[in-house]
Amino acid sequence: xxxxxxxxxxxxxxxxxxxxxxxxxxxxxxxxxxxxxxxxxxxxxxxxxxxxxxxxxxxxxxxxxxxxxxxxxxxxxxxxxxxxxxxxxxxxxxxxxxxxxxxxxxxxxxxxxxxxxxxxxxxxxxxxxxxxxxxxxxxxxxxxxxxxxxxxxxxxxxxxxxxxxxxxxxxxxxxxxxxxxxxxxxxxxxxxxxxxxxxxxxxxxxxxxxxxxxxxxxxxxxxxxxxxxxxxxxxxxxxxxxxxxxxxxxxxxxxxxxxxxxxxxxxxxxxxxxxxxxxxxxxxxxxxxxxxxxxxxxxxxxxxxxxx
Amino acid sequence: xxxxxxxxxxxxxxxxxxxxxxxxxxxxxxxxxxxxxxxxxxxxxxxxxxxxxxxxxxxxxxxxxxxxxxxxxxxxxxxxxxxxxxxxxxxxxxxxxxxxxxxxxxxxxxxxxxxxxxxxxxxxxxxxxxxxxxxxxxxxxxxxxxxxxxxxxxxxxxxxxxxxxxxxxxxxxxxxxxxxxxxxxxxxxxxxxxxxxxxxxxxxxxxxxxxxxxxxxxxxxxxxxxxxxxxxxxxxxxxxxxxxxxxxxxxx
Numbered sequence: 001x002x003x004x005x006x007x008x009x010x011x012x013x014x015x016x017x018x019x020x021x022x023x024x025x026x027x028x029x030x031x032x033x034x035x036x037x038x039x040x041x042x043x044x045x046x047x048x049x050x051x052x053x054x055x056x057x058x059x060x061x062x063x064x065x066x067x068x069x070x071x072x073x074x075x076x077x078x079x080x081x082x083x084x085x086x087x088x089x090x091x092x093x094x095x096x097x098x099x100x101x102x103x104x105x106x107x108x109x110x111x112x113x114x115x116x117x118x119x120x121x122x123x124x125x126x127x128x129x130x131x132x133x134x135x136x137x138x139x140x141x142x143x144x145x146x147x148x149x150x151x152x153x154x155x156x157x158x159x160x161x162x163x164x165x166x167x168x169x170x171x172x173x174x175x176x177x178x179x180x181x182x183x184x185x186x187x188x189x190x191x192x193x194x195x196x197x198x199x200x201x202x203x204x205x206x207x208x209x210x211x212x213x214x215x216x217x218x219x220x221x222x223x224x225x226x227x228x229x230x231x232x233x234x235x236x237x238x239x240x241x242x243x244x245x246x247x248x249x250x251x252x253x254x255x256x257x258x259x260x261x262x263x264x265x266x267x268x269x270x271x272x273x274x275x276x277x278x279x280x281x282x283x284x285x286x287x288x289x290x291x292x293x294x295x296x297x298x299x300x301x302x303x304x305x306x307x308x
Numbered sequence: 309x310x311x312x313x314x315x316x317x318x319x320x321x322x323x324x325x326x327x328x329x330x331x332x333x334x335x336x337x338x339x340x341x342x343x344x345x346x347x348x349x350x351x352x353x354x355x356x357x358x359x360x361x362x363x364x365x366x367x368x369x370x371x372x373x374x375x376x377x378x379x380x381x382x383x384x385x386x387x388x389x390x391x392x393x394x395x396x397x398x399x400x401x402x403x404x405x406x407x408x409x410x411x412x413x414x415x416x417x418x419x420x421x422x423x424x425x426x427x428x429x430x431x432x433x434x435x436x437x438x439x440x441x442x443x444x445x446x447x448x449x450x451x452x453x454x455x456x457x458x459x460x461x462x463x464x465x466x467x468x469x470x471x472x473x474x475x476x477x478x479x480x481x482x483x484x485x486x487x488x489x490x491x492x493x494x495x496x497x498x499x500x501x502x503x504x505x506x507x508x509x510x511x512x513x514x515x516x517x518x519x520x521x522x523x524x525x526x527x528x529x530x531x532x533x534x535x536x537x538x539x540x541x542x543x544x545x546x547x548x549x550x551x552x553x554x555x556x557x558x559x560x
Contacts, residue, residue, distance in 0.1 A: 012555055043555075050406075051398050053552045072402035079558075083395035093322050100315025101403035101410055 001027045001063045003070065003153055003184060008047055008057035010040075010208075017043045019208040020057070025153065028182045030175060032199035032216065034192070034286070036294040040208040041188045042080060045155050048186075049075055061152075073102040076151035080158040080188075084142035087131040091117065091141050094130060098145055109148055116144035119174070120167070135162040143171070153184040160191045172198055196286035204293065211293075220283050227259040229282045233275035244268060249288040257288045312403060312410060316417040324421075338429040342371050343436060365439045366494050369516050372430040373454060373509040374490040378483055379422035380458035384415050384466030384544075385475050392473050392560040401557060408544055415462055419455055442518030450515040453526075454508030456533035461504075463540025467547040473560050501528055508532065 003025040010018040017040050025031045033041050046052040048059050050072045061070040078084060085094040092110070099109030117123045120140040122133075130138055139162045146154060160168050168191065175185060175198045189195050195202065196216060203213035212219060227247075232240075235253035245268070247260040258265050269276060284292070324331050346364070388411070391397035403410035434441055465482075469475045493500060493509050500506045507529035514521065551557045 051401050052555055073404045097315045097319050100311045103311050103404040105311050
């Protein structure tokens with residue numbers, strides 16, 4: 001079973017939000033959809049869900065040789081900037097309601113929802129109104145519901161928003177388990193460490209265009225090429241980023257990564273106010289690549305991604 | 309579809325339970341509104357309402373019809389508005405069969421609630437004012453026809469809400485237009501028959517006072533209900549597609 005997005009165009013007035021986007025998501029696969037704010041990620045998700053009608057192109061579910069337009073209720077969804085649940089009602093009523101409108105009886109939804117709540121440490125809040133939960137807990141509850149509906153595909157728009165580091169790590173584990181169970185997951189997140197660890201493939205969306213997509217590791221290696229990892233004697237990586245130019249990112253308190261030519265690195269090393277312990281070649285992290293592409297050195301419209 | 313309908317009952321029950329005080333206050337407000345209107349009219353005319361040629365029975369029944377129509381015509385629009393404000397409207401769009409089906413099911417549940425509310429307003433008022441009701445066996449049919457016409461109108465108003473999201477101001481205008489309009493139906497004349505909601509209201513009035521049904525009136529009420537429903541469904545479907553094209557569905 002595959003979900004295919006084929007040559008989708010969407011324009012809002014003068015803004016061309018999606019310019020011929022084509023993507024593919026299979027069962028048992030996690031696709032990370034990355035891009036800066038306004039790249040078109042949420043627009044694309046809404047087109048897939050049928051909440052937005054494309055100007056051209058189509059979204060197709062391919063199953064056993066048959067092709068058809070998927071229905072909204074076949075997706076588990078977390079929408080960014082949307083409440084996802086009723087704040088004035090209990091978690092249980094929310095689960096039964098949103099399960100019910102998708103045609104699922106309570107006896108199917110409730111045990112699954114309770115199991116996921118237990119997993120997220122929220123079982124004791126089953127009867128509590130959503131409004132009494134913190135932002136992070138609300139996000140977990142919405143996620144538990146999306147999972148309890150047992151959809152064919154999960155579309156998660158910024159699912160780690162508001163989650164604490166422990167929950168984020170747990171969420172990663174859950175995504176990997178779901179993948180093993182055969183769920184197809186489309187994930188957008190600015191938490192690039194999570195995306196890098198769980199995604200089989202990533203697609204970079206910029207100004208409504210897929211600039212590049214492919215297996216995460218291969219894409220990092222082939223597209224970005226190799227960069228340089230700089231180990232510092234003091235934990236000042238974050239502080240130094242301010243002074244360093246484009247191409248730099250921090251991979252930890254004492255580790256900087258530079259994506260660029262050796263000459264530029266050599267020049268920058270000479271100006272560093274901190275002792276450098278080691279410089280080694282390496283593949284950049286997704287975050288380094290993202291910052292390189294969409295950070296200070298934002299590519300001009302229509303420019304091709306830089307290969308180093 | 310059964311679980312979708314069940315969900316709407318669940319939601320309505322939980323909202324009524326959670327906001328029971330407001331529900332009760334709303335009921336009381338309707339009773340007081342009509343009762344104070346009658347008292348006011350009686351004070352203005354020392355000889356009583358009869359001297360104006362007004363009979364309390366039809367007046368009360370038309371008020372019940374007004375209550376039902378006003379409650380119904382706003383129901384879909386308020387659902388759209390509140391869901392958009394809460395940020396859950398797009399999730400309703402993911403219901404099996406889509407947003408339109410789910411809103412219709414919700415309107416049906418709210419319609420049942422509206423009928424119950426109208427009955428709860430009508431009965432104490434009838435007791436209080438000494439009005440005797442003698443429902444004819446066919447009264448559910450008259451209620452259904454009036455309700456379906458109101459539902460069609462509600463779909464049209466829902467279409468407005470899908471596009472504009474906030475429509476309270478417009479609804480206040482409609483309510484102020486409806487009040488004198490419905491009360492003019494108290495003294496029903498044959499020329500009023502094709503007017504919106506007129507055949508349904510007249511049928512309800514006749515049914516609840518135990519009079520016989522007129523086949524012509526019944527047919528007109530039926531045709532009007534179908535026309536309103538058809539036009540409402542068309543408007544809603546057209547606007548739903550338009551807001552999805554323009555990216556306005558989730559906006560508030």
